[in-house]
Amino acid sequence: MEALPVGQRMPTLEEVARAAGVSRATVSRAINGGERVSANARDAIDRAISELGYIPNRAARTLVTRRTDSVALVVPETGNRFVSDPVLTGALQGITTALAGTDLQLVLLVAQQVGDTAGQLRYLRAGHVDGALVISHHGEDQLPAELAKTHLPFVFGGRPLDPGSVEVPYVDADNVGGGRTAATHLLERGARLIATVAGPRNMPAGVDRLIGWREVLAAAGRPVDLVDYGDFTAEGGAAAMGRLLERHPDLDAVFVASDLMATGALRVIQDSGRRVPDDIAVVGYDDSVLARTAIPPLTTVRQPAEEMGRRMAELLIDQLRGAPPQSAGEILPTELVVRASA
Amino acid sequence: MEALPVGQRMPTLEEVARAAGVSRATVSRAINGGERVSANARDAIDRAISELGYIPNRAARTLVTRRTDSVALVVPETGNRFVSDPVLTGALQGITTALAGTDLQLVLLVAQQVGDTAGQLRYLRAGHVDGALVISHHGEDQLPAELAKTHLPFVFGGRPLDPGSVEVPYVDADNVGGGRTAATHLLERGARLIATVAGPRNMPAGVDRLIGWREVLAAAGRPVDLVDYGDFTAEGGAAAMGRLLERHPDLDAVFVASDLMATGALRVIQDSGRRVPDDIAVVGYDDSVLARTAIPPLTTVRQPAEEMGRRMAELLIDQLRGAPPQSAGEILPTELVVRASA
DNA sequence: TTGAAAGCGATACCAA
DNA sequence: TTGGTATCGCTTTCAA
Numbered sequence: 001m002e003a004l005p006v007g008q009r010m011p012t013l014e015e016v017a018r019a020a021g022v023s024r025a026t027v028s029r030a031i032n033g034g035e036r037v038s039a040n041a042r043d044a045i046d047r048a049i050s051e052l053g054y055i056p057n058r059a060a061r062t063l064v065t066r067r068t069d070s071v072a073l074v075v076p077e078t079g080n081r082f083v084s085d086p087v088l089t090g091a092l093q094g095i096t097t098a099l100a101g102t103d104l105q106l107v108l109l110v111a112q113q114v115g116d117t118a119g120q121l122r123y124l125r126a127g128h129v130d131g132a133l134v135i136s137h138h139g140e141d142q143l144p145a146e147l148a149k150t151h152l153p154f155v156f157g158g159r160p161l162d163p164g165s166v167e168v169p170y171v172d173a174d175n176v177g178g179g180r181t182a183a184t185h186l187l188e189r190g191a192r193l194i195a196t197v198a199g200p201r202n203m204p205a206g207v208d209r210l211i212g213w214r215e216v217l218a219a220a221g222r223p224v225d226l227v228d229y230g231d232f233t234a235e236g237g238a239a240a241m242g243r244l245l246e247r248h249p250d251l252d253a254v255f256v257a258s259d260l261m262a263t264g265a266l267r268v269i270q271d272s273g274r275r276v277p278d279d280i281a282v283v284g285y286d287d288s289v290l291a292r293t294a295i296p297p298l299t300t301v302r303q304p305a306e307e308m309g310r311r312m313a314e315l316l317i318d319q320l321r322g323a324p325p326q327s328a329g330e331i332l333p334t335e336l337v338v339r340a341s342a
Numbered sequence: 343m344e345a346l347p348v349g350q351r352m353p354t355l356e357e358v359a360r361a362a363g364v365s366r367a368t369v370s371r372a373i374n375g376g377e378r379v380s381a382n383a384r385d386a387i388d389r390a391i392s393e394l395g396y397i398p399n400r401a402a403r404t405l406v407t408r409r410t411d412s413v414a415l416v417v418p419e420t421g422n423r424f425v426s427d428p429v430l431t432g433a434l435q436g437i438t439t440a441l442a443g444t445d446l447q448l449v450l451l452v453a454q455q456v457g458d459t460a461g462q463l464r465y466l467r468a469g470h471v472d473g474a475l476v477i478s479h480h481g482e483d484q485l486p487a488e489l490a491k492t493h494l495p496f497v498f499g500g501r502p503l504d505p506g507s508v509e510v511p512y513v514d515a516d517n518v519g520g521g522r523t524a525a526t527h528l529l530e531r532g533a534r535l536i537a538t539v540a541g542p543r544n545m546p547a548g549v550d551r552l553i554g555w556r557e558v559l560a561a562a563g564r565p566v567d568l569v570d571y572g573d574f575t576a577e578g579g580a581a582a583m584g585r586l587l588e589r590h591p592d593l594d595a596v597f598v599a600s601d602l603m604a605t606g607a608l609r610v611i612q613d614s615g616r617r618v619p620d621d622i623a624v625v626g627y628d629d630s631v632l633a634r635t636a637i638p639p640l641t642t643v644r645q646p647a648e649e650m651g652r653r654m655a656e657l658l659i660d661q662l663r664g665a666p667p668q669s670a671g672e673i674l675p676t677e678l679v680v681r682a683s684a
Numbered sequence: 685t686t687g688a689a690a691g692c693g694a695t696a697c698c699a700a
Numbered sequence: 701t702t703g704g705t706a707t708c709g710c711t712t713t714c715a716a
């Protein structure tokens with residue numbers, strides 16, 4: 001990366017000052033808040049700025065302020081996870097929306113290999129960004145503890161499983177509540193034997209949804225052992241559903257902890273000659289595009305992905321403004337979207 | 343954004359120099375290529391660097407080199423487009439892979455409003471990045487022409503519709519070829535009356551796939567007027583399919599220009615009492631997750647999204663190294679993925 | 685091969 | 701309210 005194509009020469013503060021007939025210091029003040037600058041000077045400076053098309057040089061500014069005006073979006077996992085994760089894309093949406101009101105730029109920090117947090121930490125520690133938004137699925141890594149050491153403001157998306165005895169500010173959807181909602185809906189529909197395809201045991205999202213489901217069934221005096229686990233893939237969902245049907249051929253409802261897994265479950269159920277929802281009612285999770293395109297369309301628990309992203313960004317911005325990090329996580333409510341499958 | 347949380351104080355070049363017993367200049371040379379530095383000095387410097395945990399300050403470096411070591415990913419559209427676009431997420435994957443070998447950081451530049459290219463251009467012109475990767479669907483905006491004026495290296499993903507008399511380096515999938523492949527497959531399956539649900543007429547991807555389809559049918563002496571248009575949504579696909587069935591109740595095959603539209607088409611076809619593929623064979627486009635989860639699973643044309651992203655990044659890196667921009671677009675082959683729907 | 689010193693373009697302190 | 705000036709951390713001549 002030696003030879004450098006010639007870019008436009010940008011006007012500097014100096015030139016603006018000269019054109020406006022004032023000093024650099026005055027222009028700088030005018031640009032940053034405009035305190036203690038006379039109306040006269042202001043006008044001249046504004047005119048000079050727009051005539052010259054002046055844009056402050058970020059590098060120069062960063063050098064002295066030690067502020068980069070950019071924040072990182074840390075995505076711990078690589079591979080098609082990024083693609084398939086229904087929350088991530090929505091969160092990204094919310095994040096950019098929230099950042100739009102500021103002059104903060106979003107820098108993408110995608111792990112090169114699964115579990116490669118070292119490289120990301122190096123970057124974060126280097127002071128290249130003012131803060132970090134961390135999307136976390138597997139909460140088990142040491143990212144929270146390590147991040148806390150850096151003194152860099154950060155907010156997690158998704159509750160870290162093991163914060164390592166540090167307070168971690170995070171935003172999460174109410175997974176327990178979502179599990180409750182799904183179970184309650186199936187109960188109210190009159191289901192007699194309710195199963196669940198849960199997510200992985202090492203992921204907070206998987207664990208919490210199961211907890212909610214279990215809670216409601218236990219309270220209703222129903223069995224809570226019709227449980228099998230998938231890995232949040234369609235194949236995993238299909239396999240788990242198959243095992244459940246084998247063990248409990250008479251089950252008539254199932255809560256599947258993700259829409260993607262639910263598509264797999266749907267296939268297995270229909271292949272077994274059963275109809276959805278008449279023989280088996282199915283509730284999914286995420287309200288992703290898959291829920292709408294599935295046949296039959298899935299009743300599912302909507303995650304407020306975009307709002308999660310927005311709140312993450314807002315909490316980070318608060319910290320950048322000097323507020324102390326939130327000591328507790330923020331839990332956003334989920335919502336049942338009723339379609340044809342249950 | 344006034345108050346600034348105290349970050350760690352990072353060691354500077356100066357301190358490394360002192361620790362190594364050499365001058366700043368020598369350390370700098372050692373870091374940048376290591377030309378004209380004695381082995382002795384090298385060793386001492388390397389040791390000092392790792393002991394102190396030194397990381398160069400990007401802002402200071404940028405200030406003098408006028409290089410930012412970051413490139414922008416420009417996403418012209420906002421809203422859930424980002425989410426639903428099957429190519430974008432894959433391309434992102436390829437881009438980060440290609441960038442992993444360099445020290446380039448990816449900065450996300452999402453348009454705040456549809457068609458708001460002005461803000462993006464301002465940012466790009468400000469010299470905040472060394473180059474830009476532009477994801478383009480609607481080729482009609484003036485982004486290509488405006489970008490060319492900035493002298494900033496850039497590469498488009500997706501062929502711009504109207505380059506405005508400038509050569510635009512781009513990477514695209516072979517949409518015409520994809521349309522041909524789909525049509526050919528349906529012909530070879532023995533279909534008699536082949537329709538298509540095309541994409542919007544103002545999007546290159548939509549237009550090109552239709553051209554390919556038409557080409558093959560014309561060459562085979564088949565009618566080429568069983569065409570209706572959708573907007574790349576499931577609803578659009580369903581509506582277009584409905585119109586086609588009404589006009590041509592006897593059609594027995596259809597090429598739908600995106601998997602998402604195909605899910606809508608599938609629903610309409612099945613609701614009309616017809617079976618897929620027995621009564622109507624369906625070929626989709628994208629090989630997205632929807633193709634795999636659809637019932638029946640979709641035969642579809644796979645876009646090499648990840649490879650597109652990788653090539654985009656590679657072409658940009660070439661330019662950053664001083665190579666002239668490619669004068670012609672680069673077209674990557676598509677591939678038919680045969681599943682149950684056709 | 686090495687080092688001294690001059691910037692790069694901003695901010696911020698201090699006097700005026 | 702202003703302007704002069706030191707400073708941020710690095711790269712890059714230019715001499716030695």
